[in-house]
Amino acid sequence: MALLAAFGESPFLHVHIAFLRFLNQFVYIKHDVGQMVVGIFRSQPKKDRNGRTLCEEYMLSSSARDLISNMGKKCLLDAENWSREGNFGDKNAPQAVFNALDNMLKDSLERLQKMRKSITLVKADLAEYTCKFNYIEYTAIIRMLCLEGKLGAAFWLRSKMLQKGFLPDVFTHNHLVNRLCKMGLMEKADWLIKQMSELGPSPNCATYNTFIKGYCLTNNLDKALHLFSTMTCAGIQPNKVTCNILVHALCGKGLLKEAKILFEKILDDGGGEAKPDLVTSTIFMDYHFKNGAMIKALSLWDELHQKNGKVDVVAYNVIIHGLCMNQKMNLAYGYACEMLKKGLLPDVFTYNTLISALSKEGKIDDACYLLGVMFKMGIMPDHISYNIMMKGLCLKGYAARAKQLLQFMLDHIMLPKPLLWNLLIDCYGRCGDLSNAFFMKDQMLAFGVRPNVFTYNVLINAQVKIGNFYDAYSLKEDMVLNGVCPDLVTYNLLIGAACNLGNLSFPLLLLDEMLKMRYEPDLITYTELIRGYCMRGSIKEAEELFARIQKSGLLIDHVPVQILFNKYCKLEEPVMAFNFYQDWLANKRYCHLH
Template sequence: MQTLLIATEESPILLRLFNGSFQTLDSLKVRIGQIFANIFCGKSNIDVVDKRHVRLLPASLQDFIANVGNQYQLETKDWFPQNEDYDDKGGSPAVFNVLDAMLKDSLEHLKAMRESISWAHIGLSSCTLEVDYSQNVAAIRALCLEGKLGAALWLWNKMTKKYGIADVLTHNYLVNGLCKTGDLEKAEWLVREMLYRGPSPNCATYNTLMKGYCLINNVDKALDLFSTMPNYGITPNRVTCNILVHALCKKGLLEDAKKLLGEILDEKCDTETSNLITSTILMDGCFKNGDMVQALSLWDEMSQRGTQMDVVAYNVIIHGFCLTRDLNLAYIYTCEMFKSGLLPDIFTYNTLISVLCKEGKIDEAFYIYSVMSRMGVAPDQISYKMIIQGLCIYGDPVKANQFLLCMLENLIIPEPLIWNVIIDGYGRCGDIQNAFAIRDQMVAFGVLPNIFTFNALIHAQIKGGRSVEAHSLKKEMLLNGIFPDLVTYNLLVGAACNFGNIRSALQLHDEMRRRGYDPDIVTYTELIKSYCMRGKIKEADELFVKVLRSGLPIDHVPFKILMKKYCKMRELDRAFDLYQKWLSWDK
């Protein structure tokens, strides 16, 4: 590369040399005439370089011409006869010999300079092509990572026309990008193009395509691709096995996963790390499918083989015990993790915090939170979200707000779900003022309220008996470009029914139908309750029959409302008949 740069930098000098050389040839023509004149005039000392012509030559060539002149002066002295009695015939061949020698030497020198420049140009062009190709490959990789597959395919097509068929790595970038965006049809087309035109796909190509099909839960297609790999001379590796085993475990096909594992793995190529990964995948699938015995047997097999467990393996078994709510065993394996020299990571702590919050053991969750902070593991969005949700569910939005402030102090902007949980927590406690304060703080930090935010505020207003304010929030939603959903309408219909405003409830029912929302069992239950409160038992019975015929999933609430109304009306036979229908409906 350095040679090419030097050649490139000296290109102007070489051009000047060419120009000077041509001037030299013109000067030589003039000197030939002078040589003839000197010969015929009897001069034995031939001075090749005349001062008049030296002034016309470039300064960089003066020494060169002088040396050439001296050389040929010496040569001509030897060629000419020593006696001064030579005639015209004797001197003429020597003159032409001098001319031939001078012209030949100049032409050889020009040829050498031209070849040096040509080779420099060829090397520079080759280097430029190589750099352009590498830059295009890097651009394709970056475009695929950004999800800009249209631009990546356009550049790939342009490269193919300019440089020929791209390498397998470039094709793998494209296949991976297409699989991540869910365009499996185009990804498979690209693999077929590789098989037809080249380059031949490798194991990584097939692994990427199989993983893409597994992500959309099309395991059958992935297995079909796996079966075709030997036809093209491609041997599956451990990654192939892990992809298929994980997909089969997700579908609950544990036996098929174990059978596949035994078929495609070459024991001679196994390593401790690959064995651990595959066994961990199988163990995770067993836990998620409720097969605790098989999962523990896999753990025991790894222990008996002397496999060095890693943090992921411990996380899997701890998560498995948390799924069955067996906190004692989860704690035991967490302690064993410490004893083996491994430190729990954020996934370990989040798993324990999650199960403790679900069990209502908030104090223990606080303890785990404090332990992870002391161990230098920073809580993330998931850690805070689980603790805040647990606090709000069990009626402590004030402490949940403290964790929210802790997130903000640690420069973690909470996602909308966390803000909405605290707003709903304050609303359920009847603290409307703090609920709106959290909403305002949410907007101040650049997090826009969504439909769940407004539904939580509407629920808080209805719970406080403020139906007018709830409808005002509905108008505010529309002004912000957020349209009410089924939950919004059910809240407002329920509020109208509770206040005995059946007309407003029916208007809301019609409005939701116009907006494309089909009323569910909650909507009809509220309307049936409203009819019963107003004493319109006939309308309530008709609406109940309509619900039964609609095929909507129905629960026990409408039955209980009507039976309670029949009992108040002293119509026990109708109440008993409805009770019998309820029993038969459950069956």
Template sequence: MLRLTLKSPLKPPLISSLFLLNPSFFTTTNLAVNHREPPPSATGKSRILSFFLQNHTKGSTNHLQQNPCFKNLIFELNSLEIEGIVEKLSVGNTESALEFFFLLRNDYGFKHSRVSYIVIAHILAKKQRFRALKFHLQYLVQQEGSGSAHSICELLSSRFQKWDSNHVVWDMLASAYSWCQMVNDALYVFAKMKDSNIHASIITYNNLLYSLRHTDNIWDVYDDIKASGINPSKYTNSIVIDGLCKQFLMQKAVDFLRETECRESGPCVVAFNTLMSSSCKMGSIDVAKSFFCMMFKCGLHPNVYSYNILIHGLSVAGAMEEALEFTDDMKKHGLEPNQVTYNVLAKGFHLLGMMNGVWKFVNEMLHKGIDPDIFTYTMLICGYYNDEGIKLKEETGVHASDISDTMLLSSLCKSGRLDEALNLFHEIESSGHKPDPIMYSILISGLCKQGLVEMAFQLYNDMLCCKRILPNIVAHRSILKSFCERGYICEARVLFDAFINCDLMDDVVLGNIMIDGYAKLGDIGEAVQVYQLITGKGIMPTIVTFNSLIYGFCKARKFDDARNWVDTIYSHGLIPSSRTYTILMDAYGEEGKIEAVFELLEEMKARAIEPTHVTYTVIMKCLCRRRQMHESVRILKGMLPDGFQPDEIFYNTIIKKLCEARDMKGAFRLHKEMAVHKLQPSRVTYNILLNGLCTHGELKNAEELFSTLQDVGLMKCDYTILIKAYCAKGSVDKAVVLFQKMIEKGFEISIRDYSAVINRLCKRNLLAGVKIFLRMMLFHGISVDSQICFVMLKSFNHIRDRNSVFQLSSLMMKCGLDTDYNCG
């Protein structure tokens, strides 16, 4: 086992290989040629300008691309001199300016100045070549990177203020930052546009809105659109609805949809599709179907995508009959199922293990002239991953594609079929196809998720030391995270230090994993040391980093230090999340400091940080610890904001506390209240109620609840709860009957299950029952252990049942168990 090799603490070859590899192995060699920049030369500029104008053909620079004379002239000048040429051409020869700029950038790899980029942007804007302008400015902001908005805006304000197309360039620049997910830069450009009285277009607003759709800032942008006098488009409204759905604010999304019905723009099919998709993802298929019906009421016609959303939701839920009905309805409305439709239906049958159904839709695709894609073939191969699957790969030619092998490997790992994934991996190797880092990372990640960290590390080690293939960031993260989760913190630290020493710390995630690992173990000193190490390397911490540190300090009961880290978050330009405050509240609540919990809640609201379901659940737990349950629930309901919809966890927590307080009527009252809020009690809810009834001796009510649970589906723990209650009450016959039913239902029964029952029976001196369970245990092939025998021997000895003592001692010797027990 690998764990034995980790005692020192990591296998030496890994450490040596990480440190001995040349740094050039990890980074791409810089092939750029460094040229000396001569002093500015008017003669040089004129020669290049003259040469270019004389030798290029309008609309084509092909013959200049390989011209060594022209290339040598270019590299004699620096970017400032080239900038002058671009500006000169832009005055009366704009097409030549564009050709010159892109020839130097694309063919010679010349790095233009910002001024040259902005000049070209103005030319494109003036020619109304907006698509080209979009990609041009995207290229610029990607080259300049995050935080570049300030300097580019200063340049636009100082040098280009009076240019005709300046307002278009400003507008497109804001869009470019939004497209590139540099939201803070985009907001800065918007602010500067307002200062200069330049109005943004609705397209640019929509791009910013889309970038901020996961945050509360979405409303600030939307209000700004309305204040600017621009009418929101249907796409604008769809983005807002999508953002609210992404934040799980479904009710607000529905309210917003109703508001838009009265406006000129009104709702559109895209908005309804978004609501349907989000409902399906949350498992609310009926809600999705109601939105589908609402579309018709609003005079809208669902498109193919609308139908595909519902068909996918129904297929994943196993409701294939209804999914097929919607497919027929789709055809009745003049819409033809597309490749996505057939793949979704095939996936539904694949999930049910009905491969004949999969083939039916593949054949229908072929009959209609729709070519199955890689997803279709991968699904078929996964369904038949045996001789038939291998044959299918060869017949379809999918085997030749590295992408298909990667997809198949990923599919097998996701479905937990790791033996087959490993067989496929070895098959790829033996066929001469060299597995790439992505294949390795998929397999390593799959092994780690299944808890097979030792096997994952062996593969990781083989990849690095034997194959000389550098693991990618996914593999690094998977191994490090698994080490921390399994408690191999020393091994994790050695690996982490190797990453640091080999400059493999590309981002903060590896540091966050390490800090979280130390925090959960309560080793806050090491967590802080890792934080100092990564910040010393110039890696910016994230809110995840600080949340882990705060959790660690709370776990160590250093509350003042934990609160100080909130100020550190602000000093790094970050904003605490709801999780930050929830962690603190939970820690103070554990200490019974309810006043501090409410202070944190007020601080949260003052800083415009919205409490979540988890936050209110933590507050409720704090209130319930006061044992004044009804008062606690009253206070809690009074503080909940309008529109707050309690979730299942919220109710389960209160129900559990009511059960602990022996208020079973209150617990069942809340259970009924869940239905009012359209929440379906889960098996966890019923398990809490059943445990409450059994704990407080209400066995008749427990039996009635147990009987009703037959429809919901019983878990093994439901059986064991009632069996333990029967043992405590001395109802041995009922315990035996229920235990036998548990076995018949196919639940895995271990020695621990027998031990729990026998211990309780021994405590009640119900030794006849003990003998029944002992015989049942031996009948089902489960060997007795010393602990159970000693408990029984003690009970038999207590009532002076000498015959049973000697029989059991004899059984222990036959089973090879230690009989060193004082029988008195």
């Protein structure tokens, strides 16, 4: 209505009035811009401090510049001329205004459309990037969970990916198969591989190699060979890794001939010359050493040197270990020196092999020296190294040096396992030093290592040796209070100690308790009871117990026979002793025949 007042009524304006009302129902900004332009036309231009009109000042703003670009320079100049000259009654003036408003509306709609397209493209790019990032992140998490042994979480995440339409790649699936095989879940691994064949991704040679190795680790060589035979049917050619896995498994079963045939078959099918590589030669060499064929192993080593020339640390470890097994320490030292000359540094396995061989020969000082060399070479001993040294020291009765070694581990923030504590406690017990034995047990608890049944059995044995039966029995009660269940060895030690007291009521009570714990008496149990009966002079009960041993099917050694034979001799019954011995020999021959 303000525009009509400014330009006056005319028949020409009726059409434009209807059009303006239609536009005002949908686009409110057009009405506001129209008000602004009419206001400029109706009033005389007012100037500011700088001498510019309000229209000019408005056009210098960012919004006005935007309007200028949309309306066009020609329309703006015409509007300025009309406002200055006062030609508001000109018929062309309203048409120019509506043209300007139409251009502004079109430009706004075009900009809005471009903005929507840009937003849609950005959303699509972001969605694609997010999907790709999530896929990489999820597959990496699945592989990490498999390495940590968290299979439940790994399969849950895999199912979530499948629900979202993402299929993990074959590398990720191989991690799942590998962890399943290491845990012995072969049926689950078989299900996963079948699902891979049906849904994807297709299994590759690494998948089959992992599956075959899993069967070999679970001692199921037949299924491993069957799986090997189905690889070619699935369009997958076995490689040298497949060959080495199966050769190692066959050699472990003593099937050397079959291993060589399989090796030649795989290489012939692969189009290569049947020439063993370093890994295969090392496997055959290790097999020869373990079976005492040292000459064959050394000839294979020479052949490997002539054909390949390059030998790694693993191959040297195999030959050093084989020579130590055959008690050829001088040759083993020679190959260890050869390693160093070739620039190959011995690893922890090399040192453990040499230390173990020295400890078995009783050369504890040399073994300790070699342990010190490990530190100087920057190779940290592992738990196997300390186990070997602790066993050697304790077997020699060097309790003080063994204690120093254990303290050295504690000082270097390496918590010894219960086996090492038990070895030291046993060493003190055999030496009769019970105070230090119990002190080491208290040290175990102080460092958070829980004593096990072997710990208590060692202490009970030490008490029994010095005749402290009641102290030994109290240790059994202490076991139960600490949540450690006594085993057959515990009861045998206590029954033997109770028989030494000459009172058979207590050993029989222990026997009943043992039976209630569902432990079957063994030869030691019966032997201790026979000895107890013979000490009391109850020869009839001892004979009945010996007859029970024969009926039980246990392999009888000479100990219970010697106890009864000596008892007959003490009773001056040589005929009974002779007949008893003859019956035992006849029964022994019968058992051997059957």
